[in-house]
Amino acid sequence: MNPIRPYGDTTGDGMVQLSFTLPIAHSKVADGAAVQLANKMGMDPALVVHSKPMGEGFTFFVVYGRVNHLVEPDKVQVVERDYPLLTPKEANAAIKRSLRRRLVVVGACIGTDAHTVGIDAILNIKGFAGEKGLEYYREIKVVNLGAQVSVPQLVDRSLAEKADAVLVSQVVTQRDAHLLNTREMSAAFREAYPAGRQPLLVVGGPRFDEAMSTDLGVDRVFSRGTTPGEVASFIVHRMTDRPTRKAS
Incomplete structure (x- = not known):
């Protein structure tokens, strides 16, 4: 099987969505920190599409952006079911x-x-x-x-x-x-x-x-x-x- 890329808006565009929480109060600086983290993780460009306070001093983010990594399904290792399903x-x-x-x-x-x-x-x-x-x-x-x-x-x-x-x-x-x-x-x-x-x-x-x-x-x-x-x-x-x- 050929390597594949994530799909967002168009086939193979590499767009992914990521959610996480940072220990920082909700603000524009917090949004910028989320973008910085996403960039360091290989998302470029990255856009904060949602941010919300999660109690005092914490913010939850959803970031949307592009990655350049390929996925190689032939190299994926999983645990397959090795027994029959019974009624x-x-x-x-x-x-x-x-x-x-x-x-x-x-x-x-x-x-x-x-x-x-x-x-x-x-x-x-x-x-x-x-x-x-x-x-x-x-x-x-x-x-x-x-x-x-x-x-x-x-x-x-x-x-x-x-x-x-x-x-x-x-x-x-x-x-x-x-x-x-x-x-x-x-x-x-x-x-x-x-x-x-x-x-x-x-x-x-x-x-x-x-x-x-x-x-x-x-x-x-x-x-x-x-x-x-x-x-x-x-x-x-x-x-x-x-x-x-x-x-x-």
Whole structure:
């Protein structure tokens, strides 16, 4: 595939739109500072199309301008889905056939994260994007612990429920809290479980990089736009591909 340029008004004109906040009071000087930043980032010309105070001493900007950089799609590396998408009926049948018991999923928002929209969209029966959540699956037992769950609490409940998979949603990302919490979680599960016996660890959130699963010590990372069907299909694929764990 040939290199491509951003599109704004006409094909290949290189025009892009960028938004950011600067710690400076709203003024003409602030607008000039935003243009200066955009210029240093390679936007030339750059135009402030919107600026608005964001509390005392802060201004939010939207800048529109031209860049000369090319994009080479052939060199882009992404995490492709390596498992089939299953309908709820197909997932239930696979679980029943392979595990001969219900598959147990424990979900939570860990640390100080109180944003349950993501975990609820995947777990709750109402689901997301027209797909039912995991509670809808007859052969899946869902334990939703909600928000602000500590890592020790998550590990203890997972052990008590004999969880097959643990789903963690992280929306708060200040100072890379989502990455620190995830690494803490994966380390705690490695310590609490015998080698090769820990549940699947799945994390998700709008600012996760799907390629970071190995670095974070988890089995899968899902980013924005993930649907319940994708998560359910991954868990079922991985669980039915493992040696069957006998029900106790």
